[in-house]
Amino acid sequence: MAVVTRGFTGRGRREVDLPPGQYLTDDFPVLSAGPTPRISLDEWRFEVADGDGTRQAWSWPELLALPSEEITTDIHCVTKWSKRGTHWRGVSLDTLLSGVDSDVGYVMAHSYGGYTTNLPMADVRDGKAWVAYEYEGEPLAPEHGGPARLLVPHLYFWKSAKWVRGLRLMATDEPGFWESAGYHMYGDPWREQRYWGD
Amino acid sequence: MTGVPEWVDGNDIAGATRELFAVDLTVARGRCATCGREAMVAEAHVYDRAPGIVARCASCESVLLRLVRAPDRAWLDLRGLSYLEVPIPAPVAPAAMPVVA
Ligand SMILES: [Zn+2]
Numbered sequence: 001m002a003v004v005t006r007g008f009t010g011r012g013r014r015e016v017d018l019p020p021g022q023y024l025t026d027d028f029p030v031l032s033a034g035p036t037p038r039i040s041l042d043e044w045r046f047e048v049a050d051g052d053g054t055r056q057a058w059s060w061p062e063l064l065a066l067p068s069e070e071i072t073t074d075i076h077c078v079t080k081w082s083k084r085g086t087h088w089r090g091v092s093l094d095t096l097l098s099g100v101d102s103d104v105g106y107v108m109a110h111s112y113g114g115y116t117t118n119l120p121m122a123d124v125r126d127g128k129a130w131v132a133y134e135y136e137g138e139p140l141a142p143e144h145g146g147p148a149r150l151l152v153p154h155l156y157f158w159k160s161a162k163w164v165r166g167l168r169l170m171a172t173d174e175p176g177f178w179e180s181a182g183y184h185m186y187g188d189p190w191r192e193q194r195y196w197g198d
Numbered sequence: 199m200t201g202v203p204e205w206v207d208g209n210d211i212a213g214a215t216r217e218l219f220a221v222d223l224t225v226a227r228g229r230c231a232t233c234g235r236e237a238m239v240a241e242a243h244v245y246d247r248a249p250g251i252v253a254r255c256a257s258c259e260s261v262l263l264r265l266v267r268a269p270d271r272a273w274l275d276l277r278g279l280s281y282l283e284v285p286i287p288a289p290v291a292p293a294a295m296p297v298v299a
Contacts, residue, residue, distance in 0.1 A: 029247070030247065031247055031248050031249065032204060032245055032247065032248060033245050033248045033249075033250075033252045033261075034245055034252065034254060034259065034261075035204055035205070035243075035254075035259060036204060078249050079249060114261075158249055178249055178250065178266070180275070181250060181264045181266045181273050181275045182250070182266035182268065182271070182272075182273035183249060183250075183266065194268070195266075195268045195271065196273075
């Protein structure tokens with residue numbers, strides 16, 4: 001039986017250390033810009049591609065065979081909720097991008113269902129980003145992005161693309177789904193980069 | 199799964215778009231730029247539990263409209279609609295002019 005020792009107890013919530021404008025929630029609100037894709041694990045693939053086509057691809061069993069990490073992190077949604085101490089398991093993007101040149105500046109994450117979001121390569125390397133497939137010890141539920149989602153917790157959570165299917169390498173930054181409709185190209189919660197010009 | 203429907207119908211965007219336009223967009227007709235379906239905006243599938251409002255074609259689920267609202271600005275992306283036909287009341291004939299039947 002797991003025993004969790006808490007460093008503090010009960011009396012209200014510690015809201016120091018929260019990014020500006022955020023409030024704490026115990027829920028995990030489901031946000032989605034479209035229908036939840038149902039992806040068969042037999043057909044699931046994660047691909048790293050550039051302009052010339054696919055460089056590398058992993059099937060579901062191949063992903064699970066890679067070294068995985070446990071991640072405990074706070075998450076911050078641009079709709080202003082933050083959630084403390086969420087637990088995930090996934091494969092570091094350092095592993096999945098190990099064959100990629102260091103001169104590639106940006107990636108576009110692509111999802112089943114058509115969602116996209118752009119990220120600087122520097123923000124998905126050095127232990128800052130994962131392809132996560134477990135949440136709180138359980139397989140990641142479809143409404144939270146399962147079978148696998150991107151996890152980039154130092155940026156607003158819209159960057160952690162649900163139902164991720166791959167990364168396209170880019171020389172220059174291009175806007176993804178929300179970034180082309182008003183949301184910030186980078187999305188640092190600590191600098192409150194919600195919208196264009198923030 | 200929660201059993202809560204993922205989307206609501208297009209009437210949901212009436213309030214959000216009334217802020218930007220003097221007309222009720224939900225009674226406009228539009229054509230999906232992806233599959234060509236023509237329908238009332240009210241028939242779209244609207245996903246509003248998201249960082250913005252996304253209206254999708256009821257036929258092919260392509261994005262018709264996106265609306266993002268910041269405290270002091272709004273962004274409207276209509277690239278998924280190849281046109282919008284908006285009903286506008288015809289001018290009323292002046293009362294003094296006899297109407298010939
Ligand atoms: Zn359509």
